[in-house]
Amino acid sequence: MDFPEELKYTEEHEWVMIEDDVITVGITDFAQDQLGDVVFVELPEEGDELEAGKSFGVVESVKAVSDVYAPVSGEVVEVNDELPDEPELLNNSPYEDGWMIRIKVADTSDLDGLMDAEAYQEFIEKE
Amino acid sequence: MIMKKTPLNQLHRDLGARMVEFGGWDMPVQYAGVIAEHLAVRSAAGLFDVSHMGEIEVSGAQAFDFLQYVTTNDVSKLVDGQVQYTALCYESGGVVDDLTLYRFAADRYLLCVNAANSDKDFAWLQELQGKSSLKDCELINRSPEYAQLALQGPRAAEILAQLTAVDLGALKYYHFIEGNVGGMEMIISRTGYTGEDGFELYCKTGDGAPLWQELMRVGEPLGLVPVGLGARDTLRLEKGYALYGHEITAEIMPLEARLGWITKLQKGDFVGSDAMLTAKEAGLKRQLVPLKLTDSGVPRDGYPVYCGEKEVGYVTSGTMSPSLRQGIALALVDADLATADAPLEIAIRKRRVAAERSSLPFV
Numbered sequence: 391m392d393f394p395e396e397l398k399y400t401e402e403h404e405w406v407m408i409e410d411d412v413i414t415v416g417i418t419d420f421a422q423d424q425l426g427d428v429v430f431v432e433l434p435e436e437g438d439e440l441e442a443g444k445s446f447g448v449v450e451s452v453k454a455v456s457d458v459y460a461p462v463s464g465e466v467v468e469v470n471d472e473l474p475d476e477p478e479l480l481n482n483s484p485y486e487d488g489w490m491i492r493i494k495v496a497d498t499s500d501l502d503g504l505m506d507a508e509a510y511q512e513f514i515e516k517e
Numbered sequence: 518m519i520m521k522k523t524p525l526n527q528l529h530r531d532l533g534a535r536m537v538e539f540g541g542w543d544m545p546v547q548y549a550g551v552i553a554e555h556l557a558v559r560s561a562a563g564l565f566d567v568s569h570m571g572e573i574e575v576s577g578a579q580a581f582d583f584l585q586y587v588t589t590n591d592v593s594k595l596v597d598g599q600v601q602y603t604a605l606c607y608e609s610g611g612v613v614d615d616l617t618l619y620r621f622a623a624d625r626y627l628l629c630v631n632a633a634n635s636d637k638d639f640a641w642l643q644e645l646q647g648k649s650s651l652k653d654c655e656l657i658n659r660s661p662e663y664a665q666l667a668l669q670g671p672r673a674a675e676i677l678a679q680l681t682a683v684d685l686g687a688l689k690y691y692h693f694i695e696g697n698v699g700g701m702e703m704i705i706s707r708t709g710y711t712g713e714d715g716f717e718l719y720c721k722t723g724d725g726a727p728l729w730q731e732l733m734r735v736g737e738p739l740g741l742v743p744v745g746l747g748a749r750d751t752l753r754l755e756k757g758y759a760l761y762g763h764e765i766t767a768e769i770m771p772l773e774a775r776l777g778w779i780t781k782l783q784k785g786d787f788v789g790s791d792a793m794l795t796a797k798e799a800g801l802k803r804q805l806v807p808l809k810l811t812d813s814g815v816p817r818d819g820y821p822v823y824c825g826e827k828e829v830g831y832v833t834s835g836t837m838s839p840s841l842r843q844g845i846a847l848a849l850v851d852a853d854l855a856t857a858d859a860p861l862e863i864a865i866r867k868r869r870v871a872a873e874r875s876s877l878p879f880v
Contacts, residue, residue: 426535426547426550426551426747427550427551427552427553429552429815429837430813430814430815430837432866448866450815450837451551452551452552452747452751452836452837452839453546453551453747455815455817474813
């Protein structure tokens with residue numbers, strides 16, 4: 391399983407790529423493996439305001455429905471339009487083609503609490 | 518509670534299967550992935566461990582009379598070596614379990630029942646026998662003595678033929694024969710739960726793992742893959758087959774679940790027949806309807822079904838069909854809406870998704 395060093399991670403198994411005050415969010419390799427074949431993805435719309443810790447979308451595999459949570463508060467500035475038609479991108483390329491949304495972060499200090507790759511791997515081993 | 522394990526449990530773990538609890542059993546839900554396993558069964562072949570299923574023997578001079586009394590289908594239609602899909606019901610007409618009935622001889626039968634219902638079914642049969650005059654038949658729970666593997670898919674016969682001298686060409690659908698496969702004696706039944714050609718093999722518990730390994734050895738070059746419960750569910754749902762606890766329960770009559778074809782009300786009195794006749798004369802209130810989503814989304818058990826603003830029923834089973842790449846569902850709805858033209862919608866979280874009535878099978 392792959393956990394790129396340059397990304398940050400949440401306890402809800404999302405990854406976060408930080409570029410100044412804009413972050414890209416997706417689900418981790420661990421999350422996609424646990425879910426199994428993803429068959430449906432529901433995303434917010436550009437311009438939606440997200441609140442930290444609240445569900446911003448849904449990922450469904452054949453057997454399960456999972457919410458995806460906003461790591462921080464902010465505004466959705468871009469969504470991955472490929473995902474609704476190709477939900478399997480979340481399985482095949484969780485960190486690249488399977489990215490979900492980009493958020494303009496309201497307060498960048500909120501990003502300080504995210505885990506690095508090493509901390510995240512320790513976290514999932516304990517789960 | 519300690520989960521029961523089939524004799525193949527370690528083998529599944531060694532294959533890297535994801536294990537889940539199902540009906541009190543520790544079972545593989547997937548190996549490579551539900552969709553790949555599903556498609557392999559449709560195009561080549563899949564091997565399933567279904568050793569969790571229960572087997573109950575009914576034998577004796579009154580075995581036929583007893584089974585004719587406790588099951589919904591007409592046992593008189595069966596000949597030796599034939600299998601029948603049937604159900605056990607309560608006096609209320611609700612379903613105790615659905616099962617396959619094997620006739621070995623006029624006075625010897627085997628019932629293959631759902632894992633989670635096995636003990637309940639056996640107790641129900643004992644209770645019914647206790648209350649009836651049909652004492653001259655013996656009920657034996659043989660579940661611990663059998664392992665069961667299902668070999669399913671268009672290449673199943675080609676694979677099995679490599680391990681047996683039995684003339685599989687002469688073994689018709691819903692028939693069985695006792696024979697030798699890979700040096701092991703077993704029941705070879707041309708039945709299954711996938712809608713594909715295939716076999717269910719009932720062998721001695723200890724032969725379960727060796728049989729699996731032999732089948733994989735000869736089958737893998739022909740595309741045979743291990744298949745878990747995840748794909749078992751999507752495969753059966755694409756064919757519209759009922760699953761106990763979903764389409765049929767103690768609160769649902771077979772007639773409501775499109776199982777009129779196994780409910781032979783004209784055969785004479787049987788357990789549940791009075792209630793079913795009464796319900797039929799009054800007009801059934803609910804009917805199972807196959808639905809296909811016309812927009813994206815995955816219907817799931819329990820999601821409400823709407824006609825306009827009125828809630829008219831609920832989804833009993835739903836999934837994304839791996840073959841169609843479309844949401845499919847079976848839903849129990851007000852009977853007059855099962856066949857009408859009025860548009861139906863399934864509520865998926867905050868959305869209402871249009872669903873069109875379909876015929877079965879979906880695929």
